[in-house]
Amino acid sequence: MQKTVLNEEHRRSGARMVDFAGWEMPLHYGSQIEEHHAVRRDAGMFDVSHMCAVDVAGDDARAFLRRLLANNVDRLQLPGKALYSTMLNEAGGVIDDLIVYHLGEEDFRIVINAATAANDLRWMTARRDEWGLAVTISARREGADALAMIAVQGPQARQKVWQALPECQPASAALQPFFAATVGEHLIARTGYTGEDGYEITLPAAQAVRLWQRLAEAGARPCGLGARDTLRLEAGMNLYGQDMDESVSPLDAGLAWTVDLAAPRDFVGKAALLAKPQQHRFLGLLLLDRGVLRAHQRVDSAHGPGEITSGSFSPTLQQSIALARLPLPAAVGDVVQVSVRDRPLAARVVKPCFVRNGSILV
């Protein structure tokens, strides 16, 4: 199993380690619910070094990404701007979802998922070669160039980062959401996967232990993948492999807002999306009865069947919530039945963003 440079730190903090896509990662450090609340109320930190940073650079970097990604990389004009996108196959299925950071005119960094990284890199390299473009694609996960990533999230997250990295405060304090700044060897991005304010910090792997310890001294609570999952679910953010995969169109996974079909440019999967428009609505469910919604449970609505793609207990709402693929006519406010352990339970259809910046939205 692969380990991040913070593995020993996690063990020292009493983490329960699990296999996540071939990486030994912390599930929690005692209580995932307390970690969840720490992020909503104060600040938590996550080791996300299992995700893969990939540098895409060269004369044709922008032209390459324009064709590779479903979102339009031409939306990245200002230095440091970040863009969320899917990468599709020819059939319009989602190979991965990712964030692209615009570091310089022909210099981009993409962060891809751990489980899909090897496949993504093969795909990207093959497309580059097929299109004959002058682009270097460099995964930054091994050797002397290896990077680590730490996400610090929560209403107090930015203050804790400034306490741990005072030299980064001037540049990072000025960042708008979804922008990043390079300070020395650190890339500090005002992005995240929790629905809270905070930063995602990318830095040389050799410096990660020191930063982790300084963040802990500043009061950022170590949080595992368990809390990361309930936080992103409450924030209505998709998880690759669960809410979408190569067999699912981004239009059916609530990601139409990330697909640019209007611009004249062509991109992989565009023809398939135009030929097969949206088939499902991707919405939230709030369980009205007692129980816990889980992925793959069947949903019965007045408009036909649907399926839960992610479900859990929401520590903030203190009830179960889910993301679900529902028939197209389904709408916010509908009451549907979910088969939970062979029993029909009532759930209300809601917008898929349950919690944002500490506030309940449903």
Place this chain on the structure above:
Amino acid sequence: MNIPTDLKYTRSHEWVRIEADGAISVGITDHAQELLGDLVFIELPEPGRELAAGQEAAVVESVKAAADVYSPLSGSVIENNAVLADSPELVNQDAYAAWLFRIRPASVAELDGLLDAAAYQEIVAAA
């Protein structure tokens, strides 16, 4: 690993306490609660329900997963620990205090089929 010696156990990670009145209390072991993580929902059997040994009697759900709790013995349910409906975290805090349900056993002979602490310890160690 916390495995009190005054209790009996099952291979499926339930604990059994024989009460003074001859009833038995049933819960899940500390090992089981640790594997599950934070519990968020518990479904308990209603008093009067007749259970066979090994039958699904309750459900405990954590943030991560759902698990069935099996009746260690045959008998009828005489009481459930209703406080757990609103405070499932009590099982995480003290798995041996947070009993789930009590049974009037149909036959005390079935008690002989349960594991003692040493035998349960071996099962946990081998897992």
